[in-house]
Amino acid sequence: MESQSQAWTFNSLFLKDESLRQIRRQIYHSSGPGYVVIREFFDQQQVEHAQEIWTSTSASRHFEPFLGKHQFQLGSPNFMKKDDRGNRTFYNFLWGKPLDELTYEATFYIQTLRNRISGRNSSNEILPITGNSVSYRVVLTRNHEAPVPPHRDFWEPDHVLSKGHDLTRLQATLMLSEHGKDYAGRGFALVNNQGKKVVFGVDEPVKAGDLIIWRYSNEHSVMDIRSSDQQLGFLRILYPQEIIHDNSLGNRLLETLKTRGSPRYIASHLPIMWKKRIKRALGVNR
Amino acid sequence: MTLRHMRQVDLIDAAVEHNLVPENYFTAWDPLCDWQMQTLKQLGMHPQNYLLDIGCGAMRLGLAAVDYLESGRYFGIDRYETYIPLAHDLAKREKIQKDYRIECDSDLGFSRFGVRFDFAMAQSVLTHLSSKQIELSFKNLQPVMNKDGKFVFTYILGDYATLGFLYAGTHLMQRGWILDEKVFDEIAEKYGAKFSKLNIAHPTGQKVGLFTYL
Numbered sequence: 052m053e054s055q056s057q058a059w060t061f062n063s064l065f066l067k068d069e070s071l072r073q074i075r076r077q078i079y080h081s082s083g084p085g086y087v088v089i090r091e092f093f094d095q096q097q098v099e100h101a102q103e104i105w106t107s108t109s110a111s112r113h114f115e116p117f118l119g120k121h122q123f124q125l126g127s128p129n130f131m132k133k134d135d136r137g138n139r140t141f142y143n144f145l146w147g148k149p150l151d152e153l154t155y156e157a158t159f160y161i162q163t164l165r166n167r168i169s170g171r172n173s174s175n176e177i178l179p180i181t182g183n184s185v186s187y188r189v190v191l192t193r194n195h196e197a198p199v200p201p202h203r204d205f206w207e208p209d210h211v212l213s214k215g216h217d218l219t220r221l222q223a224t225l226m227l228s229e230h231g232k233d234y235a236g237r238g239f240a241l242v243n244n245q246g247k248k249v250v251f252g253v254d255e256p257v258k259a260g261d262l263i264i265w266r267y268s269n270e271h272s273v274m275d276i277r278s279s280d281q282q283l284g285f286l287r288i289l290y291p292q293e294i295i296h297d298n299s300l301g302n303r304l305l306e307t308l309k310t311r312g313s314p315r316y317i318a319s320h321l322p323i324m325w326k327k328r329i330k331r332a333l334g335v336n337r
Numbered sequence: 338m339t340l341r342h343m344r345q346v347d348l349i350d351a352a353v354e355h356n357l358v359p360e361n362y363f364t365a366w367d368p369l370c371d372w373q374m375q376t377l378k379q380l381g382m383h384p385q386n387y388l389l390d391i392g393c394g395a396m397r398l399g400l401a402a403v404d405y406l407e408s409g410r411y412f413g414i415d416r417y418e419t420y421i422p423l424a425h426d427l428a429k430r431e432k433i434q435k436d437y438r439i440e441c442d443s444d445l446g447f448s449r450f451g452v453r454f455d456f457a458m459a460q461s462v463l464t465h466l467s468s469k470q471i472e473l474s475f476k477n478l479q480p481v482m483n484k485d486g487k488f489v490f491t492y493i494l495g496d497y498a499t500l501g502f503l504y505a506g507t508h509l510m511q512r513g514w515i516l517d518e519k520v521f522d523e524i525a526e527k528y529g530a531k532f533s534k535l536n537i538a539h540p541t542g543q544k545v546g547l548f549t550y551l
Contacts, residue, residue: 079358169358218360
């Protein structure tokens with residue numbers, strides 16, 4: 052009984068640096084590929100469950116329309132973006148009621164693992180204590196020429212003291228479909244640590260259920276996705292550490308102004324006390 | 338040749354080989370190293386001086402300082418044990434021939450070297466110490482500093498919401514409040530030094546203080 056309880060101490064539960072040595076080497080060392088593939092992170096049953104949930108026609112009922120990242124505030128709802136070609140993106144946060152508990156649960160494990168690989172506390176950015184918070188973004192690309200043009204994140208070599216230059220940062224992609232079977236075209240590509248472009252599903256075999264943890268500052272893209280009516284499309288989950296905006300009254304009004312744009316709309320939503328003060332300040336009597 | 342001329346990819350590879358990640362400590366290596374060396378030289382450090390590098394890390398200052406100082410004049414101490422073998426590795430890669438000494442010590446035991454120093458530096462170290470540890474560092478410095486010796490340190494004025502923290506996600510550390518610089522006047526008086534604020538811009542905006550030993 053005593054030895055069993057030893058398995059549940061803080062030290063035994065904590066992901067230790069030593070256990071991450073090989074993964075860190077693969078991701079960060081110039082001789083490594085710049086990514087690691089964790090095979091069958093989701094098993095077949097879990098993959099099928101997630102595919103069914105996130106492609107369900109009723110999924111979108113529980114999401115607010117996505118208008119821009121300025122909407123991301125602590126306590127904000129989950130958002131969704133879609134187009135007439137069947138492409139959909141679900142922006143989910145940990146404070147919102149999840150559409151799928153499996154997807155939600157997995158986010159904690161993926162965030163913890165990513166945090167520890169990158170030398171951070173396990174709990175980092177689960178809540179927006181430092182201003183950023185992990186989100187789980189479910190993306191279904193069915194047909195699109197350039198859903199994610201090539202770019203690098205956390206890469207500002209001319210500003211090495213800036214938080215915008217952070218070579219420890221990682222992104223994770225949980226694949227929920229398979230190149231060739233569920234979609235055609237190019238797909239997800241990453242420039243590896245030797246400067247060579249690797250297309251997942253082509254140059255590096257990956258299947259639905261595999262988790263790819265990759266270096267965020269390496270150039271990456273998702274290009275030229277094509278799928279027929281009989282195919283699922285390119286379904287995956289990303290875990291961006293979104294900037295969570297201040298949700299104070301003043302900021303909410305500012306964001307509303309940006310979103311809605313109409314001064315009349317703003318005026319109709321201003322508290323009466325504010326209206327009086329603004330009128331007084333402007334010398335308006337009516 | 339100093340490490341400042343080393344390619345960053347080589348520096349990161351060395352860090353990763355010691356199971357460290359390419360954190361800001363490594364990616365901002367050059368500007369911080371330059372600032373530390375320039376500051377010490379501005380304060381009058383010359384190659385014959387003895388230097389104590391408190392929080393020496395992987396010898397970001399150390400490699401340049403060893404290069405500049407005469408052999409056997411550089412001493413470093415750090416609480417984070419992972420940095421010590423990495424520092425030796427970097428010194429080897431940089432083909433450092435001169436003698437230097439670095440130790441892992443969480444008790445701020447500066448007397449372990451049996452040397453009296455002309456200069457000491459703690460760059461972004463007080464920001465990683467509790468109030469008790471800050472006072473201990475000044476206390477332990479007094480017997481090892483030469484008369485007219487200079488201890489230059491950086492600090493942040495203000496309150497912290499988080500006092501206990503995990504350095505690199507694992508290593509237990511604390512922070513102390515420095516709400517008013519008067520605290521340095523009081524400590525200086527207690528441990529035989531004179532405190533002055535230096536009007537030197539720091540790369541990350543920290544304030545710079547100087548103890549001159551009487």
